Amino acid sequence: MATQHSRSAARVMMAPAVVLLLGWMLVPLIMTLYFSFKQYLPLRGGDLGWVGLDNYVRFVTSSAFWPSVVTTLAIVGGVLLITVVFGVLLAVLLNQPMWGQGIVRILVIAPFFVMPTVSALVWKNMFMDPVNGLFAHLWKFFGAAPVEWLSQASMTSITMIVSWQWLPFATLILLTAIQSLDSEQLEAAEMDGAPPLSRFAYITLPHLGRAITVVILIQTIFLLSIFAEIFVTTQGSFGTRTLTYLIYQRVLESQNVGLGSAGGVYAIILANIVAIFLMRIVGKNLDA
């Protein structure tokens, strides 16, 4: 049905989007690669010539590198664990018959719409502040000494804030997936005498497999680059400097563009490894 004419028209219609995205991808990427092979200090002499792979070596051998990798993995891993486990439990709970399901759903989803700077600041000041925060009041009420959350338990605090933001996303997607489960299957299993826990383990959980994978992959991509939550709480101190934050500091704070760019290339490679898996799943779905 598609004629030669409509094909060329289709190409013209696609051109703006394709050209723009191609430019958006290639131009900065090539510039980052270019800078990464240079000694480039905008405020201290500017372009000081080619240095080969020096920046790449220096970035990974600096004392800040491995701690930042560990921090990144701990935050991503912690948030994934919390959001997936509680997301599954919440999805199962919200899928039960109850009164006011719609309203509960809204309450649960709400944090996802709060801008990152707001949620980070609200948690930092109104909950985690060691003097006036609600947690401090709660601790005192039970006779415990208030915790200085963002310095003494900085990683727990950041993980908690970020999990609060992403739990709604996981719940919503898992709930959507759970609703597509054929309830007759569960009923048949129930009639055959399968207890609730094995019904969950052998029917519900396998059904959610794909949705869980999608949640993990998409969240990983977003979590690898969380920024505002750290920017407004600890500024990367107390062991909360992630890879993203380290690169940000190298580039904009210490203005060592060459070094930061090499870090950026590492971050791009890391994100792409995750992306490949996500694209496979999405691509399969496209064929169906």
Add this chain to the structure above:
Amino acid sequence: MARAVTKNRKIINTAAAWAVGLLIFFPILWTVLTSFKTEATAIADPPVFLAFDWTLENYSVVMERSDYMRFLWNSVIIAGGSTILGIIIAVPAAWSMAFVPSKRTKDILLWMLSTKMLPAVGVLYPIYLMFIELGLLDTQFGLVIVLMLINLPIIVWMLYTYFKEIPGEILEAARMDGASLREEVLYILTPMAIPGIASTLLLNVILAWNEAFWTLNLTAAQAAPLTAFIASYSSPEGLFYAKLSAASTMAIAPILVLGWFSQKQLVSGLTFGAVK
């Protein structure tokens, strides 16, 4: 065959779900409540929940003191502008991919998605440098462009998914009945596409409104949107809980409302159709 549920079970479910729901929602509720307190009540020990003298003072102080309207206006322009521009560019692309698919359509879609995976910090300096060179630093226009490019893959994907669901037979039927191409587009395709375009618009306004990497790094005083305005409370001013709460409430209220409308589209939009 509907399953009979005992009333007790339903009561337990309801209680458990409401308890969890309110717990998750509590930080937002607490922020809204605090925004109506005086600064003294806001840090009262023990904390006061509802029995305080409600005041609107914080809202008027925030609006007067910090030029709130300019930040709000920047957010509106940046979120709205980037979304509308993105849709104008994405509609023809998604349209042609949905109605005139070729062998390469799938590859193009996946490639577009892959540009979304590029970590922002990896290209921070090049963009920063280009912004300085082009005089775009701290301008609304610069941010509109960047946020449009960031969200363009999602916009194309969402529109493609919606357009794909418009059955081609309807177009053929219209053609048989003698509709011209202009009539076909105007009376048949457009009305069917509007719901899809509307939900794409909604979700992307939300994403752009809350974006907090580029908006924090590419703005200073002139073009800073609400994300940056709130971030400025992270130092000494953060101690004024009631005012922080009022500012936060104003920054998130419009998006919470929009968000509740877009729950359904959120899932297929953010998972690129992998979960529906």
